[in-house]
Amino acid sequence: MTEHHTPVTLSSVSENDPRLQPLAKNPQDVERRIAVLFVAGMVLEACFGWAYWINAQPWILGFTFGMGLTFLGIGLIAWGKYLMPQGPFVEERHVLANSAADRDAFTAAIVDRGGGVIKRRKLLAGLLGGGLGVFSITALFPLIRSLGPLPGTTLQHTDWKKGTFAVDVTGRRVHVDDLTVGSIVTIFPEGKEETDNGQAVDQTVLIRISNSNFTTQKGRETWGPSGYVAYSKLCTHLGCPVGLYEQKLQLLVCPCHQSMFDVTNGAIPNFGPAPRPLPQLPIYVDAKGFIRAQSDFHEAVGPGFWERS
Amino acid sequence: MKISPRHITRTLTLAGVIGISTVSFFALGAGAKDAPYATSRANAGTPNSSVVVRDANGTITSYGNSAITYNLPPSSLEAFGEALFMQSCASCHGSEANGHPTDGSTEQYPSLQGVGPAAIDFWIESGRMPAVQPGNVQAIRKAPRLTHTQALAIAAWVNSKWPGLTLIPSVNTKGANLSDGAALFALNCAACHTIEGAGDALASGTYAPSLRHIPANQIAEAIRTGPGNMPRFTGNLSDAQVRDIVAFVGTSIQHPQNPGGFGLGGLGPVGEGFVALSLGVGLLALAGFWVGDRL
Numbered sequence: 001m002t003e004h005h006t007p008v009t010l011s012s013v014s015e016n017d018p019r020l021q022p023l024a025k026n027p028q029d030v031e032r033r034i035a036v037l038f039v040a041g042m043v044l045e046a047c048f049g050w051a052y053w054i055n056a057q058p059w060i061l062g063f064t065f066g067m068g069l070t071f072l073g074i075g076l077i078a079w080g081k082y083l084m085p086q087g088p089f090v091e092e093r094h095v096l097a098n099s100a101a102d103r104d105a106f107t108a109a110i111v112d113r114g115g116g117v118i119k120r121r122k123l124l125a126g127l128l129g130g131g132l133g134v135f136s137i138t139a140l141f142p143l144i145r146s147l148g149p150l151p152g153t154t155l156q157h158t159d160w161k162k163g164t165f166a167v168d169v170t171g172r173r174v175h176v177d178d179l180t181v182g183s184i185v186t187i188f189p190e191g192k193e194e195t196d197n198g199q200a201v202d203q204t205v206l207i208r209i210s211n212s213n214f215t216t217q218k219g220r221e222t223w224g225p226s227g228y229v230a231y232s233k234l235c236t237h238l239g240c241p242v243g244l245y246e247q248k249l250q251l252l253v254c255p256c257h258q259s260m261f262d263v264t265n266g267a268i269p270n271f272g273p274a275p276r277p278l279p280q281l282p283i284y285v286d287a288k289g290f291i292r293a294q295s296d297f298h299e300a301v302g303p304g305f306w307e308r309s
Numbered sequence: 310m311k312i313s314p315r316h317i318t319r320t321l322t323l324a325g326v327i328g329i330s331t332v333s334f335f336a337l338g339a340g341a342k343d344a345p346y347a348t349s350r351a352n353a354g355t356p357n358s359s360v361v362v363r364d365a366n367g368t369i370t371s372y373g374n375s376a377i378t379y380n381l382p383p384s385s386l387e388a389f390g391e392a393l394f395m396q397s398c399a400s401c402h403g404s405e406a407n408g409h410p411t412d413g414s415t416e417q418y419p420s421l422q423g424v425g426p427a428a429i430d431f432w433i434e435s436g437r438m439p440a441v442q443p444g445n446v447q448a449i450r451k452a453p454r455l456t457h458t459q460a461l462a463i464a465a466w467v468n469s470k471w472p473g474l475t476l477i478p479s480v481n482t483k484g485a486n487l488s489d490g491a492a493l494f495a496l497n498c499a500a501c502h503t504i505e506g507a508g509d510a511l512a513s514g515t516y517a518p519s520l521r522h523i524p525a526n527q528i529a530e531a532i533r534t535g536p537g538n539m540p541r542f543t544g545n546l547s548d549a550q551v552r553d554i555v556a557f558v559g560t561s562i563q564h565p566q567n568p569g570g571f572g573l574g575g576l577g578p579v580g581e582g583f584v585a586l587s588l589g590v591g592l593l594a595l596a597g598f599w600v601g602d603r604l
Contacts, residue, residue, distance in 0.1 A: 057568070058568050058569070059568070059569075059570060168545060169496060174545075175544070177544065178543070178544030178545060179543060179544050179545060180541055180543045180544070181541075182535045182540055182541040183535070183540055183541045183542060183543055183544070183545060184540045185545040186496070207540075241500075243500035244500050244501050244511060245540050246511055246512055246515060246538035247535060247538055247539065247540050247541070248537060248538045249512060249513060249515070249538055251512045251513075253511055253512050255500060258512070260512050260513075271512070
């Protein structure tokens with residue numbers, strides 16, 4: 001460690017004061033070393049530019065850029081520490097506050113004379129206040145407007161309608177012979193698989209759990225033709241895609257918070273934070289064997305919202 | 310207005326053009342619609358949709374296409390397979406392979422009748438069977454106890470008595486489309502096995518195993534037969550698509566590039582965040598202390 005000097009002002013230091021000398025015993029040698037560091041930094045940064053130009057691998061970019069800056073930085077610190085005058089020096093700044101007399105005179109000018117001049121224009125002051133008041137009220141309007149239009153009943157519906165064909169992600173219609181027992185496929189309403197709604201609320205998982213008609217709940221006797229059952233893919237908790245199907249346990253698992261839905265029993269949640277079963281899509285097999293929707297979901301899909309009945 | 314032969318010619322030409330273009334418009338539309346709705350993929354992985362080879366008795370010995378060929382295990386192994394089955398499998402699955410143990414206990418194990426050679430081969434060659442603890446919620450993968458030939462022999466004998474599908478797949482990854490494989494993997498596999506193929510926990514003590522060291526043919530067997538809790542993929546994946554997935558797993562999943570330097574097991578943000586916090590911030594803190602100490 002260096003010995004500590006008492007801070008002095010620079011102007012009061014004589015020319016051969018030890019505080020003006022660099023810390024280095026041999027400044028020429030140190031300068032050479034620092035020069036080497038700077039040259040290394042310069043070369044590495046040039047390499048970075050070259051690597052960037054030829055689109056090199058990320059680790060080369062990072063290495064040349066980072067090491068280049070590191071060498072420049074070490075050189076800069078060494079320069080400051082070993083070659084600059086040691087100091088420490090202080091420089092007192094002048095007092096910032098105005099004199100008491102100046103302050104009194106200013107107060108007198110504003111309060112005693114200027115105040116009277118402003119008070120003379122009561123009409124203008126009132127109108128200015130009114131204008132600012134109206135402006136501040138209208139300033140609230142964008143806030144109210146930007147909350148957007150009311151959702152209306154859009155949250156209650158999806159694109160599934162009576163007779164809609166079920167297609168897979170490539171737009172290919174799903175046929176009753178496609179899946180064997182224990183298979184799952186994500187289906188979309190035909191023509192909607194690329195739309196925003198199709199990619200969100202319309203997503204439905206189609207699972208074949210049996211070779212014969214399957215009833216998951218009382219009142220859903222026609223909803224599971226040839227053992228096919230279709231459930232909304234949106235978790236009723238926070239809307240994650242419930243795509244993890246365990247065919248032996250007959251569970252659909254949500255990857256986000258591990259809610260588990262009983263596929264054979266109307267997708268009732270038997271574990272996790274999901275508050276409601278996954279809505280089931282009523283489907284039928286048409287004369288040519290394609291899977292089609294009987295209707296839309298009978299309830300809103302996805303997580304809860306205020307107006308949800 | 311006087312009607313001249315020229316008027317009639319023009320009118321007939323116009324009507325003809327409109328008529329032909331209307332018909333061809335609908336014809337083209339119909340042609341465009343037919344292709345994607347064809348159901349040729351029904352029961353993909355079975356002889357229904359591929360070239361079939363039969364032996365002298367009419368038994369199907371092989372089917373498939375350039376992507377995957379499905380083969381019957383050689384019938385010469387059947388006698389050997391029966392002996393192996395009685396020795397290694399029958400204590401749980403029963404001498405009739407119906408899931409009733411030979412010791413007469415009331416335990417019910419999976420019946421192997423008609424499950425097909427691919428399923429039997431998968432369970433044995435992945436080391437899951439014979440199981441360490443029969444009746445566990447999920448059999449663990451371990452070094453196989455039986456050789457490839459022994460697995461084929463058991464599959465051959467069971468299938469000769471209770472035949473079923475799928476036959477044993479042999480994947481030809483030549484010409485596979487890796488980008489299609491990646492998309493299909495993300496769509497069908499990543500939900501459980503994770504996008505890095507590292508595997509993850511599932512419900513009730515089950516888990517999706519890691520895909521890091523699975524041979525190509527076992528991946529195809531698992532996709533087509535749906536072992537354990539894994540769904541079966543049949544009509545929703547063609548043989549060419551299964552080939553693409555197998556090729557993608559064999560390259561990007563099993564030999565990841567890791568442009569950042571270290572893959573950290575592909576375990577996701579928890580593992581990566583732990584390393585970033587403990588190592589990265591720790592090193593920064595040490596550097597900070599060191600700098601502060603020197604000044």
